[in-house]
Amino acid sequence: MISLSPFRKLVIAASLVAAPAVSHAGIFISVGFAPPALPVYAQPICPGDGYLWTPGYWAYAPSGYYWVPGVWVQPPSVGVLWTPPYWGFAGGVYGFHEGYWGPHVGFYGGVNYGFGYGGSGFYGGRWDGGHFAYNTAVMHVGGGFRNVYVDRTVIVNNNNFNHASFNGGPNGVNARPTPQEAQFSHENHIAPTSMQQSHFQAAQQNRANFASANGGHPQNAAFQRPGMTQGAVAARGATPVVGGNRNGFGTANEVNTRQGNQQARVNQGIRSGQMTPGETRNVENRDASINRQANADRAANGGRLTGQERGQINQRQNNVSQSINNDKHNANNDAAAGARNGATPGQERGAARGQEQHDAPRGGGGEHGHK
Incomplete structure (x- = not known):
C-alpha cells in the first residue's frame, strides 16, 4: 500500500x-x-x-x-x-x-x-x-x-x-x-x-x-428500510435524542417526512401483495433519485431548500405518489391478491384502500389525500 x-x-x-x-x-x-x-x-x-x-x-x-x-x-x-x-x-x-x-x-x-x-x-x-x-x-x-x-x-x-x-x-x-x-x-x-x-x-x-x-x-x-423511521432501533447505550428528527437522518422537514410516508405506503403494498417486485424497485429508485436531489440542493444552500427547489421536489414526489396509487390498485394485482385471500378483485381493492387509509399519516397532503 x-x-x-x-x-x-x-x-x-x-x-x-x-x-x-x-x-x-x-x-x-x-x-x-x-x-x-x-x-x-x-x-x-x-x-x-x-x-x-x-x-x-x-x-x-x-x-x-x-x-x-x-x-x-x-x-x-x-x-x-x-x-x-x-x-x-x-x-x-x-x-x-x-x-x-x-x-x-x-x-x-x-x-x-x-x-x-x-x-x-x-x-x-x-x-x-x-x-x-x-x-x-x-x-x-x-x-x-x-x-x-x-x-x-x-x-x-x-x-x-x-x-x-x-x-x-x-x-x-x-x-x-x-x-x-x-x-x-x-x-x-x-x-x-x-x-x-x-x-x-x-x-x-x-x-x-x-x-x-x-x-x-x-x-x-x-x-427497516432506507430513509424510514419505522422500525428504527438504537444501539445499546445510546442516549435518546431530545425532540428527535422525523426522517432519522437529522433533517426534520416536510420533504423528507413525506418521502418516508410514501415508503410506508410501499411497505404496506408489499405486505398486501398489491405491489410487484418490479413496481417496488421502480418506486424506490425514483425515491432515491429525489433524495439525492434534495441532498445536493441542501449542500449548495447551507442546508436549506429554496422555494423553487422545494416545489420541484414536491412535484416529483407527487408523481411518485400517483405511481404508488396506480401500482397498488391496478387490475392484475387486485386479481392476484384476491385469489390469494379468497376475495374478488373489487373486494381486495376496497380492503387495500381501507388499510392504506388506516396506515396513512394524519394531516393529508399529496394526491388522493396521501403523502
Missing part, C-alpha cells in the same frame, strides 16, 4: 466518501487510527419477501468515523448475496474494503457483524427457486413469511467480546481469506444499488452518526 501523509489521507477519504468508487476490488480510503467497536443493536423485522439484510458499519469522513446503519434492502437481482465492507490493518494504516453484491459472500475481514454474518460466509438464508428463504435462527423477519427455516448449527459463539470492526492490527480480528473466499473474490461483483448509495450519503450528513458525537453508540443503529 502506498504511504500517504495524514493530510493526503483526509483529502482522499473526503472525496471518495462523497462519491463512492464503482470498483470494489481495491482499497480507496486509508486512516491512521482504528475504527470504533461495532455497536450492539437489535435487527428490525424484515419489511417483505426478497429483502436482504446489510449490516451496519463504520465509514470515514474528514471529521472522523461515522456509523452507516444496518438496513434491509432489495438486491439488484435474484440470486446475489451481499458481502459487507470491512476495515483491514496493513502497512501501518487501516484501509477500507467496500462491500459488493455477488453470487457468493466473499471475505469481509472475519468481522462478526451478526445476523448471519458471523465472520466467514453468510448463514442468514439462501436463495431457493427464485425466492429467498430466511434462517430464523439468526434473522429477525417477523411473522407472515412462508420461506423460512431454522438452522441453529450456524450460530457463531466466539471470543470476539470487543466487537472489533476491523481485521488485523492491535485488538483486531485475526482472519485470512479461505481458499474458497479467495476464489469468490474473482467473481463478477455488482456495485451497491442506488437506494444503498442514497442510504450511505444520508448517513454521512447526520452529525449524530459520528463517533465523536455518539461515543460509539449511534441513536439510529439500524433501519
Whole structure:
C-alpha cells in the first residue's frame, strides 16, 4: 500500500466518501487510527419477501468515523448475496474494503457483524427457486413469511467480546481469506444499488452518526428500510435524542417526512401483495433519485431548500405518489391478491384502500389525500 501523509489521507477519504468508487476490488480510503467497536443493536423485522439484510458499519469522513446503519434492502437481482465492507490493518494504516453484491459472500475481514454474518460466509438464508428463504435462527423477519427455516448449527459463539470492526492490527480480528473466499473474490461483483448509495450519503450528513458525537453508540443503529423511521432501533447505550428528527437522518422537514410516508405506503403494498417486485424497485429508485436531489440542493444552500427547489421536489414526489396509487390498485394485482385471500378483485381493492387509509399519516397532503 502506498504511504500517504495524514493530510493526503483526509483529502482522499473526503472525496471518495462523497462519491463512492464503482470498483470494489481495491482499497480507496486509508486512516491512521482504528475504527470504533461495532455497536450492539437489535435487527428490525424484515419489511417483505426478497429483502436482504446489510449490516451496519463504520465509514470515514474528514471529521472522523461515522456509523452507516444496518438496513434491509432489495438486491439488484435474484440470486446475489451481499458481502459487507470491512476495515483491514496493513502497512501501518487501516484501509477500507467496500462491500459488493455477488453470487457468493466473499471475505469481509472475519468481522462478526451478526445476523448471519458471523465472520466467514453468510448463514442468514439462501436463495431457493427464485425466492429467498430466511434462517430464523439468526434473522429477525417477523411473522407472515412462508420461506423460512431454522438452522441453529450456524450460530457463531466466539471470543470476539470487543466487537472489533476491523481485521488485523492491535485488538483486531485475526482472519485470512479461505481458499474458497479467495476464489469468490474473482467473481463478477455488482456495485451497491442506488437506494444503498442514497442510504450511505444520508448517513454521512447526520452529525449524530459520528463517533465523536455518539461515543460509539449511534441513536439510529439500524433501519427497516432506507430513509424510514419505522422500525428504527438504537444501539445499546445510546442516549435518546431530545425532540428527535422525523426522517432519522437529522433533517426534520416536510420533504423528507413525506418521502418516508410514501415508503410506508410501499411497505404496506408489499405486505398486501398489491405491489410487484418490479413496481417496488421502480418506486424506490425514483425515491432515491429525489433524495439525492434534495441532498445536493441542501449542500449548495447551507442546508436549506429554496422555494423553487422545494416545489420541484414536491412535484416529483407527487408523481411518485400517483405511481404508488396506480401500482397498488391496478387490475392484475387486485386479481392476484384476491385469489390469494379468497376475495374478488373489487373486494381486495376496497380492503387495500381501507388499510392504506388506516396506515396513512394524519394531516393529508399529496394526491388522493396521501403523502
